[in-house]
Amino acid sequence: MKNSKIFQTIFHPTDFSFASEMAYAHALKLTLAAKAELTVIHYAEQGLVTSWDYFPKVRETLSDWNVLARDCAKDDMHALGMRVDGIIATGPDIFSSIVQHLNQKNPDVMVLATHQIEGLNRWLYTPLAEPLAREARCPTLFVPPLAEGGVSCKDGTVTLERILIPITRLLPPQLAIDRAVELASLLDARRIDWKIFHVGKKEHIPAVHLPSREGWKWKKFARPGHPVDQLLEMAAEFSPHLIVMMTEGHRGLFDVFQGSTTERIVRGVRCPVLAVPVISPDR
Numbered sequence: 001m002k003n004s005k006i007f008q009t010i011f012h013p014t015d016f017s018f019a020s021e022m023a024y025a026h027a028l029k030l031t032l033a034a035k036a037e038l039t040v041i042h043y044a045e046q047g048l049v050t051s052w053d054y055f056p057k058v059r060e061t062l063s064d065w066n067v068l069a070r071d072c073a074k075d076d077m078h079a080l081g082m083r084v085d086g087i088i089a090t091g092p093d094i095f096s097s098i099v100q101h102l103n104q105k106n107p108d109v110m111v112l113a114t115h116q117i118e119g120l121n122r123w124l125y126t127p128l129a130e131p132l133a134r135e136a137r138c139p140t141l142f143v144p145p146l147a148e149g150g151v152s153c154k155d156g157t158v159t160l161e162r163i164l165i166p167i168t169r170l171l172p173p174q175l176a177i178d179r180a181v182e183l184a185s186l187l188d189a190r191r192i193d194w195k196i197f198h199v200g201k202k203e204h205i206p207a208v209h210l211p212s213r214e215g216w217k218w219k220k221f222a223r224p225g226h227p228v229d230q231l232l233e234m235a236a237e238f239s240p241h242l243i244v245m246m247t248e249g250h251r252g253l254f255d256v257f258q259g260s261t262t263e264r265i266v267r268g269v270r271c272p273v274l275a276v277p278v279i280s281p282d283r
Helices: 018-034 058-064 074-078 094-105 126-136 173-186 227-238 262-268
Strands: 009-014 037-043 083-089 109-113 140-143 162-166 192-199 216-223 242-248 273-277
Touching: 009 018, 009 094, 018 037, 018 058, 018 083, 018 109, 018 140, 018 173, 037 094, 058 074, 083 094, 094 126, 109 126, 126 140, 162 173, 162 227, 173 192, 173 242, 173 273, 192 227, 216 227, 227 262
Parallel strands: 009 037, 009 109, 037 083, 109 140, 162 192, 162 242, 192 216, 242 273
Antiparallel strands: 140 273
16 A cells, blocks of 8 residues: 555544445545545534544454554554544534534545435435535545445455546546546555446547556447436446546536436445546645
8 A cells, every 4th residue: 555645634524323334444444545644523413412432443443454453552553654533523503513624624535425314313415415525625435335346344355346437528537537546546456447438429538548557457438318327327237346527516527418416426326436526625
């Protein structure tokens, strides 16, 4: 694993539900791989006391992953080059409270669980996750609770053998590819079947640079039709372990066409989705 210049600060809101465990595993794995700083934030409703004991045990998880010994000390985790902080956010408004901490941290990437409707607080399901991603204006990794591929909660292993990247001329396609390559390299994915997907005519596929690496195979596909429907169909056929797509402000890749949002894509697939904004915040 290597140090990443892009994923150095990671922000992960959680409701401690079973559905959020997969997203937490992804956030922790990225932090470990990038030797980064992870902020785990939990929202506590007014009048409800939330114990720090609810926060996921980082050292126990890393021990399950055979990264640390069971009886390790705090200094052993620090030797890994990573840092994990926990925050309990309070206030009458969930969104505003989280955004306040989000703006203070100004993270490189945010990791959000989706489809979280069975948790005790039920506050991180997609209708809230998507506005948080827009507010963050940084790459956001959406992780479904039963994600096919990505990071294993049990042992921390990574399954990243198929990656789908939808592109269009209307949003910078190379940025999506660059971020996907950075993430795959960070997680040491050595054998990947890459699919570059364009809705339209094959001759209209934007020109992009595709890095040549041993074990990586690139293919470009083009299909006519409704962009969202075609992407969901391609995802069903290809069964990707990750989808990487561009977003632009309040618009997602497919809002450019017929007003659809990334919400339908995130809800319609069973793998993590990395949404990359066109304009990154000033650092």
